[in-house]
Amino acid sequence: MAAAAGLLSVGLGVPGATAAGEPRIDLKVLVVDNGDSSVQAITTELKNTGIPYTRIDLNDSGRPKITAAFLSDTVGGTPRAKYQGVVLPNEAPFGAGSAEQTALETYEKTYGIPQVDAYTWAHPEVGLEYASYSGTLDGREASVTAAGRSGSFGYLDGAFRFEDNSSSVTESYAYLASPRTGFTSYVDAPLPGGGGTGSLVGEYAHDGRRELVVTFAYNQYQQQFRLLARGIVEWLTQGIHLGQARNYFAVHVDDVFAPDARWDKERNCTPGDIDCVGGGEEGAPIRMTAADAAYAAQWQQEHGFTMDMVYNAGAGEEWKAENGGTDAMTDRLLADKAKYRWINHTYTHPFLGCVQDTSTVPWSCAKNADGSTRYMSRADISAQIRDNNNWAATKGLPIDRTELVTGEHSGLKTLPQQPNDNPNLAGALSDNGVKWIASDNSREPEQRAVGKALTVPRYPMNVYYNTGTKAEMADEYNWIYTSGADGGSGVCETNAASTCLDEPLDAATGYDEYIVPQEARTDLGHAISNDPRPHYAHQSNMAEDRLLYPVMEKVLTDYKALFADNTPLENLRQSAIGTELQRRAAWQAAIANNKVTAYRVGTTVTVTAPSGTQIPVTAPEGTKKQLLLGAQAFGTSYAGKRSGWTTPTGLQTALTLKLPS
Structure with a gap:
């Protein structure tokens, strides 16, 4: 429970802060991609939510190297962490003890930055015993633990079943293992044949770092990932990020x-x-x-x-x-x-397009005498x-x-x-x-x-x-x-x-x-x-x-x-659906054109975007939107967070949110 309760405090008062105050944490995610479907699934979730991210392609020989300068710098005399969270294909994609892996781990410890291991096997280096079971979970049930429900996965009722769409194909390979010291399981599944449960998703806190360890394979379309995707992102961002996600049915x-x-x-x-x-x-x-x-x-x-x-x-x-x-x-x-x-x-x-010539199958568009297409008129439409x-x-x-x-x-x-x-x-x-x-x-x-x-x-x-x-x-x-x-x-x-x-x-x-x-x-x-x-x-x-x-x-x-x-x-x-899609398109364009700046310093979030752009934000309950005079509650409650589209008010040039202490 202590790990879940501390999510909001990590990074708010962290090592690396100057005597003058807290460091600046930019609201952007670093994605290290080796081409695996698990990394691509999380990347898609970030994009669809509206969270800015930088992707490093491990298969590109010309990619940037992970160094201290790549990860952090100083802005106006304040230390800056350029990324609020890191997504890796596994716990050590650069190789244990390598310069890049060391730079990344030092960065995470210095600024309290969480790391998601998108898919790895169960072993002591990720806080788990060696797997008690490895194999398919197709059609099997998993459950969100009490720690998961009280933390980032509290939007789920508890149990869910892994997909089993074809008896001839293994759809979900997994490792089930018992936690070691420092590991808190958020999602468990029963061991086949009895003998307790093993972890599928959990947090490993060690050496001043926090990792979310996922030990089942998935892609972005599978229901088990779709159910857990929100929780993975909320854990990664500590529940404070640009973008928002809701569930819809009309x-x-x-x-x-x-x-x-x-x-x-x-x-x-x-x-x-x-x-x-x-x-x-x-x-x-x-x-x-x-x-x-x-x-x-x-x-x-x-x-x-x-x-x-x-x-x-x-x-x-x-x-x-x-x-x-x-x-x-x-x-x-x-x-x-x-x-x-x-x-x-x-x-x-009626058919409001071209006048249909049905003398042949399939039909064709009727033509005018000059060979142009004959259309239903504006007056008739x-x-x-x-x-x-x-x-x-x-x-x-x-x-x-x-x-x-x-x-x-x-x-x-x-x-x-x-x-x-x-x-x-x-x-x-x-x-x-x-x-x-x-x-x-x-x-x-x-x-x-x-x-x-x-x-x-x-x-x-x-x-x-x-x-x-x-x-x-x-x-x-x-x-x-x-x-x-x-x-x-x-x-x-x-x-x-x-x-x-x-x-x-x-x-x-x-x-x-x-x-x-x-x-x-x-x-x-x-x-x-x-x-x-x-x-x-x-x-x-x-x-x-x-x-x-x-x-x-x-x-x-x-x-x-x-x-x-x-x-x-x-x-x-x-009309509301159309408006939502329109806002998303404008937001994605602003991100793609590097027109958005967002960061957190202590309990204050600041966002600037092109004038008139609706800004989507997700933040903890109790977050306030700062006005020229006073403050008001931000967003609406959904999935245990506050979220919504908003803009700076009045004469303000930036959106400012005050997080709960």
């Missing part, structure tokens, strides 16, 4: 009020789609009922989660006119309108946005007019047929005050400008728009993910990004037993990776067998089992 439900076409299990396509050729009539479309709408509101209340209803009012009005002039489903949704967030999805869901907004106003829908999701993300570039945005799109967005337009993350994962608007990439969920039943979902999944020999399309055999199923899923059980766990694991992986991008499904998935709910429930249930109450899922609307 689900957009597209095509609300509109019907969705149905998958044809015989033709293996969706009648009505351009690429569905051959005879046969379109099946009955999939559309929510009033009972489905009532269930949606009830489900939200029971699970404490708000969905974004992405609506097509005109398509709903057309359905109503064709079905007797009444629409109990719409009436129910409107009665519960305040329970949801609502996003404009255009009035009738604008009318689709405006008419949907106006309908919402008559019904009292609580919409944000700055948000838009176009049908199929159309209007934006669509490869290969339409390599550029519809040139009329940006103007139509401006006409209607749209600032945030959704894009498909599988095609455009980065935010970009569309005129004055910015995109908000969304993750497509593997719950298909054209399926209302579990059997339909399993059938289409089999068509996509099984080989030609097994009756599938064979696409999985030719697409490098895809993997074929060993055998087709059972129509009755495949959705619940295979698809739901797979999709929920993917979605949870996004949620715990500091990734605010929303996921999207369709109203059809809330009808009939209500396919969407089991996925969302598993994400929420698994998350709650893994994380403590002080680390809730952030459920943001599209």
Whole structure:
């Protein structure tokens, strides 16, 4: 417990301070990289969090040498440590007793700088006995110890399981060993066959230095690393660093009020789609009922989660006119309108890009007489946005007019047929005050400008728009993910990004037993990776067998089992997500251009950045933001820390935070 309690004091009153006061500790991390996946995983976590770092490539013969001058100097008569923490591939990558290793260890002792050993084996030199077990931990459970929960890993509830995605591949090799004197374990796992536990992550305090020792192999995508990444970074930085990380989950439900076409299990396509050729009539479309709408509101209340209803009012009005002039489903949704967030999805869901020539499969862009591409006009795009907004106003829908999701993300570039945005799109967005337009993350994962608007990439969920039943979902999944020999399309055999199923899923059980766990694991992986991008499904998935709910429930249930109450899922609307991505991009640009200076002297943190730049900071509870007169609480509480975006106040040129004593 003493090690955890002392995290904030280390470096605040350390050897190397002058008589005049404390040394300056720059808020930057040194990463020594040998190419291993473990170092790359931690580096990715630093970048995604927004923490500046300097990377030394051990495989580069021309790299800088680690010397006292490289690590520290003096600024204005005050000793300066250039790095607040050090990430190494193992405990001694330069060789024990070498000049570089000695310089690094002296630096760490002088300024109280923590060191992470990204992956090493269990042996006395890292404070552990020799391993009692070495081998795979696939599918095995690990637990955060009491010391871990009271320290940097207190955002976790306790136990978690290592991934086991393939029985034919070793995914997580580890060493389990007992601690020696000076070692405090933060994460343990039971020894196979009994006989107690061994450490996987722990702190080794010795010779005036502190090391975080990790004895399992990992990469940045594995869930066990994603769960522990925050704690590794908080330990490394002593809970005081630039950048912030939170967990996010938002689900957009597209095509609300509109019907969705149905998958044809015989033709293996969706009648009505351009690429569905051959005879046969379109099946009955999939559309929510009033009972489905009532269930949606009830489900939200029971699970404490708000969905974004992405609506097509005109398509709903057309359905109503064709079905007797009444629409109990719409009436129910409107009665519960305040329970949801609502996003404009255009009035009738047309394709807003080039005019599609469907005389061939695949379709192509129609041409004008001069050979130029024929596009939907600015006036027609604008009318689709405006008419949907106006309908919402008559019904009292609580919409944000700055948000838009176009049908199929159309209007934006669509490869290969339409390599550029519809040139009329940006103007139509401006006409209607749209600032945030959704894009498909599988095609455009980065935010970009569309005129004055910015995109908000969304993750497509593997719950298909054209399926209302579990059997339909399993059938289409089999068509996509099984080989030609097994009756599938064979696409999985030719697409490098895809993997074929060993055998087709059972129509009755495949959705619940295979698809739901797979999709929920993917979605949870996004949620715990500091990734605010929303996921999207369709109203059809809330009808009939209500396919969407089991996925969302598993994400929420698994998350709650893994994380403590002080680390809730952030459920943001599209405009807030867009703003978060915009701020991150500006922050990363400022770091890349060396426009950020940040350091700690004693209990004072000072940060300068380009004027107007929102600055992300994470600090201990009790941290205050200094104003010209007085101070105020900094940030908001999350995962046991205070964090948030902020700027200097008033006439101040630098952000100043006062840490608790």
